[in-house]
Amino acid sequence: MRLLALPLVLTLTLGATPADWPLFDHDSARSGSASDGKLSAATVAGLRTRWRTKLDAVSDSAPIVVEDRLFLTDRDGTTYALESGSGRIVWRFATHGPKITTSVPAYDESTHALYAPGVDGDIHKLDPATGRELHDAGFPHAITYTSQTEKNASPLNVANGYLYAQTSGYIGDAPPYVGYVVAIRLRDGDTHVFNVLCSARHDLIEPKSCDAQRAGMWSRAGVVADPDPEMHGRIYVATGNGPFDAKAGNYGDSILSLSDDARRMLGSLTPSDYDDLESSDRDVGSSSPALLPRQPASRTPLLAVQGGKDGNLKLFDRAKLAGLGAPLQSIPLGEELFSAPAVWTGADGATLVIVGLGDGVRSYRLTTKDGKPELAAAWSASFDSGREGTSPIVYDGIVFVATSGDLIALDARDGKRLWHGDALGPIHWQSPSAAGGAVYCSDENGVLTAFALASSAR
Numbered sequence: 001m002r003l004l005a006l007p008l009v010l011t012l013t014l015g016a017t018p019a020d021w022p023l024f025d026h027d028s029a030r031s032g033s034a035s036d037g038k039l040s041a042a043t044v045a046g047l048r049t050r051w052r053t054k055l056d057a058v059s060d061s062a063p064i065v066v067e068d069r070l071f072l073t074d075r076d077g078t079t080y081a082l083e084s085g086s087g088r089i090v091w092r093f094a095t096h097g098p099k100i101t102t103s104v105p106a107y108d109e110s111t112h113a114l115y116a117p118g119v120d121g122d123i124h125k126l127d128p129a130t131g132r133e134l135h136d137a138g139f140p141h142a143i144t145y146t147s148q149t150e151k152n153a154s155p156l157n158v159a160n161g162y163l164y165a166q167t168s169g170y171i172g173d174a175p176p177y178v179g180y181v182v183a184i185r186l187r188d189g190d191t192h193v194f195n196v197l198c199s200a201r202h203d204l205i206e207p208k209s210c211d212a213q214r215a216g217m218w219s220r221a222g223v224v225a226d227p228d229p230e231m232h233g234r235i236y237v238a239t240g241n242g243p244f245d246a247k248a249g250n251y252g253d254s255i256l257s258l259s260d261d262a263r264r265m266l267g268s269l270t271p272s273d274y275d276d277l278e279s280s281d282r283d284v285g286s287s288s289p290a291l292l293p294r295q296p297a298s299r300t301p302l303l304a305v306q307g308g309k310d311g312n313l314k315l316f317d318r319a320k321l322a323g324l325g326a327p328l329q330s331i332p333l334g335e336e337l338f339s340a341p342a343v344w345t346g347a348d349g350a351t352l353v354i355v356g357l358g359d360g361v362r363s364y365r366l367t368t369k370d371g372k373p374e375l376a377a378a379w380s381a382s383f384d385s386g387r388e389g390t391s392p393i394v395y396d397g398i399v400f401v402a403t404s405g406d407l408i409a410l411d412a413r414d415g416k417r418l419w420h421g422d423a424l425g426p427i428h429w430q431s432p433s434a435a436g437g438a439v440y441c442s443d444e445n446g447v448l449t450a451f452a453l454a455s456s457a458r
Contacts, residue, residue, distance in 0.1 A: 315374070
């Protein structure tokens with residue numbers, strides 16, 4: 001790896017604030033929702049293109065925001081720092097390897113460090129002010145030994161004093177690859193690995209050494225951390241196509257909950273039609289679990305939803321995964337889900353799950369009657385988002401979703417269109433991030449665009 005375009009020497013220490021967006025989808029629970037009071041339904045129509053910066057390659061992901069810096073990684077494994085106000089590239093950190101990444105960096109407030117994905121099979125620890133690589137706590141850390149066939153596809157996450165990563169295969173599903181969850185303790189680099197196939201083995205393995213293959217995890221949200229104190233930091237992942245045989249320790253097409261250090265599996269939920277899902281390439285893990293806020297009136301107060309390539313949105317009890325069987329509720333979507341849902345609670349206390357699909361955005365309201373939870377359709381907004389859809393976010397009560405050519409703003413309460421900006425190029429898995437009254441999104445033309453009110457400044 002090498003550092004490019006060295007900046008002026010900076011002495012500041014960046015620190016995340018409540019007004020920042022330091023992780024993919026804002027937080028370690030991947031809620032996709034934040035508020036800092038900088039925008040409103042009344043002012044969003046004043047958004048204008050502030051700047052557009054051409055990157056060296058396409059970033060098929062999303063930026064994160066810490067103070068006055070944006071950080072994102074392109075497909076070729078180069079991580080950038082840009083000034084949020086001007087779009088000027090402050091530094092680049094390049095890695096080199098055989099293929100691509102669609103991962104997202106993560107910022108950790110406790111170590112004041114930026115953790116960057118690479119195409120070399122490693123996670124790198126960087127000084128966010130200068131881009132200098134930090135060689136401590138065992139970094140850089142390997143998360144795969146075979147980056148030719150195993151991909152760092154999903155965003156990195158930070159929670160519980162750990163950095164979390166998950167792995168998948170590349171498009172085409174060419175073996176050998178096995179899905180892993182890697183948990184790296186940030187204070188000392190102590191590392192634990194959960195292999196979703198051959199799970200009795202607790203180290204990073206050569207994939208050929210496992211007699212089962214695939215089950216890679218490639219969802220947009222990646223590893224999800226539970227914020228509820230009673231759950232003690234447990235994490236969740238959803239796996240892709242691969243064999244399911246709990247006795248053999250193989251967990252293809254399943255939702256898994258793991259301890260915060262990834263040492264132990266605490267529960268699993270696998271559809272009874274797992275054989276059909278495997279043979280028809282309908283991955284459960286095309287999306288990650290989306291965690292809902294505690295519901296005191298419900299018999300199952302800790303809930304989550306999961307969508308997959310089977311075209312269903314499933315509501316389940318995340319506190320007690322049922323093993324082999326059915327979820328609490330399954331809602332037909334009519335198409336595959338590839339995006340990360342956003343979870344938003346309005347001023348009236350109602351929780352919405354907002355889902356990006358190929359035909360637009362749909363929202364579902366969580367209700368509880370006689371202790372039984374249920375999702376019901378709330379509102380929808382129709383537009384062409386492409387076959388795989390894109391991941392929406394909610395910022396100051398406004399839903400932002402990127403489509404090819406447009407960034408669209410909707411009122412989270414009723415789906416009413418409030419604004420759109422036509423400065424984006426084609427969109428694949430790119431999704432917006434927002435902080436300080438500005439919204440940022442990259443596109444397939446290799447451009448990162450900032451939208452902001454004329455008077456806003458960070």
